[in-house]
Ligand SMILES: Cc1cc2nc3c(=O)[nH]c(=O)nc-3n(C[C@H](O)[C@H](O)[C@H](O)COP(=O)(O)OP(=O)(O)OC[C@H]3O[C@@H](n4cnc5c(N)ncnc54)[C@H](O)[C@@H]3O)c2cc1C
């Protein structure tokens with residue numbers, strides 16, 4: 370079985386994100402970049418499917434990102450992925466979901482696949498779109514926000530649970546299909562020391578836009594960011610205090626009802 | 633392309649979701665600028681009866697697609713009817729709720745009609761001939777204002793609880809029945825069942841009040857005191873990741889960067905320190921209350937009201953106090 374896993378390079382969740390001086394994006398100085406959290410669940414699920422199906426099953430990582438993304442691709446290879454495609458071209462900048470999906474779709478079609486795993490959302494642009502646009506372009510079904518995944522014995526379909534409001538939706542999907550992963554789907558493994566050694570010898574096929582047959586950045590300009598805004602400063606916290614805890618709590622209840630009017 | 637706005641109305645358990653009325657409000661805001669009409673589309677079981685709930689909301693038409701094949705949600709089945717209605721009406725804007733369904737369906741239909749989509753918007757305005765939307769990025773650590781550029785059908789998914797709902801404004805919408813136009817065979821992935829996980833409480837992404845517990849709860853059974861306060865207020869229960877990872881609460885109610893983003897009018901954080909990843913999920917709550925025994929806990933910096941104390945003492949006391957009040 371040919372398993373593809375998508376990987377995006379994004380700022381660490383711990384990172385403090387500040388707007389740059391020009392007000393045109395974020396200040397990346399000192400920001401640590403990591404594998405998109407949700408993509409890690411995709412990598413783990415891909416490895417588990419390979420282990421389940423066996424044979425000549427293979428997990429290939431597909432990442433579009435700057436040269437620095439190589440480090441993260443190596444991490445995925447050290448976790449156990451077999452090889453990788455790295456789409457890297459200085460013309461790319463920060464592509465929007467359409468541009469990303471068009472390019473990824475071409476690379477994915479060139480690779481061939483039976484199943485694709487990715488994250489439910491990239492924690493930089495927070496769009497949660499690339500996977501569904503990809504599914505449309507590849508003409509395959511999609512299941513988003515997958516929290517439980519089960520492959521049928523014959524490997525032709527998956528029974529999954531995707532998170533919705535207040536519960537799970539059980540979905541039956543025929544393969545080939547793309548699944549975007551939610552936290553809780555699995556516990557991603559760490560790269561072992563032998564894994565890290567092996568990863569050094571695994572193949573990363575680097576592709577430029579020209580290699581994929583694009584003369585220029587595809588997709589067209591569809592939107593423009595007008596302004597970057599910091600979070601509004603929260604109100605001063607009003608500490609509710611009293612000699613007796615009971616009085617403080619009573620005062621809090623009163624404030625919530627009479628001043629804030631929220632209960 | 634016309635000047636019109638199409639609203640995707642969402643139905644759950646036979647009821648129109650509240651966000652639908654918020655979307656109609658947003659649509660009116662846009663058509664005040666464009667001078668176009670607002671139409672709606674309802675798909676699935678009960679679409680016909682749900683349409684009645686908004687028939688006097690000043691909509692021009694409500695397209696109802698209620699074939700049996702659409703009883704259960706499928707991206708492919710819904711996307712087919714939805715995209716055909718978009719292509720036929722050629723609206724300038726299409727609005728959806730940033731819900732599980734809207735987030736799944738929106739980008740697929742956008743791709744099919746070759747448009748552009750902005751996800752998870754919290755605000756919008758019409759200005760200089762186009763709609764400018766505000767949306768969080770970097771998991772809520774910043775916001776951007778973004779606008780379509782060029783002649784693309786623009787899809788906007790809007791977070792529930794952010795915009796005021798529209799009310800009836802007279803007029804009777806024309807109801808247009810539309811066949812699904814899909815065969816069971818062409819649907820390759822379909823929902824077969826819904827498994828409820830919230831124990832009868834409102835879902836945290838929709839709740840107006842959330843009481844959340846953190847690591848300090850120290851055990852699944854201790855969540856009882858959180859549940860009691862939530863139930864008294866008709867609210868939902870949330871949890872920090874530490875509480876989820878320790879097995880005190882289900883992952884479905886985790887609030888934060890790798891959990892749910894919530895936007896209630898009242899969020900009470902009990903024994904939660906206020907890590908950046910937790911804040912990413914709840915900082916847009918209207919009123920935040922922190923109960924923590926550490927006066928230096930960072931959560932207080934983001935709260936409107938704070939009590940320094942032991943949650944095992946404070947929370948039951950607060951429940952008792954509110955009981956006498958309501
Ligand atoms: C990639 C990544 C993603 C993450 N995503 C999320 C996420 O989505 N959501 C999330 O919440 N976290 C997330 N985290 C974890 C986050 O960094 C924190 O570890 C977590 O939020 C801490 O949970 P907590 O506040 O319950 O626990 P702690 O930080 O341990 O805080 C417990 C608090 O309770 C107080 N306390 C103790 N006893 C009492 C008592 N009896 N009465 C009152 N107060 C008491 C303490 O003073 C302390 O402030 C993520 C981390 C990473 C690395």
Ligand SMILES: Nc1ncnc2c1ncn2[C@@H]1O[C@H](COP(=O)(O)O)[C@@H](O)[C@H]1O
Nearest residue numbers: 375376433487488490491496497498499
């Ligand atoms: N540049 C990229 N390279 C590889 N995968 C990507 C890229 N951008 C997005 N994805 C995948 O698509 C998912 C959704 O991304 P987004 O629509 O940007 O939120 C991510 O979790 C990734 O799995």
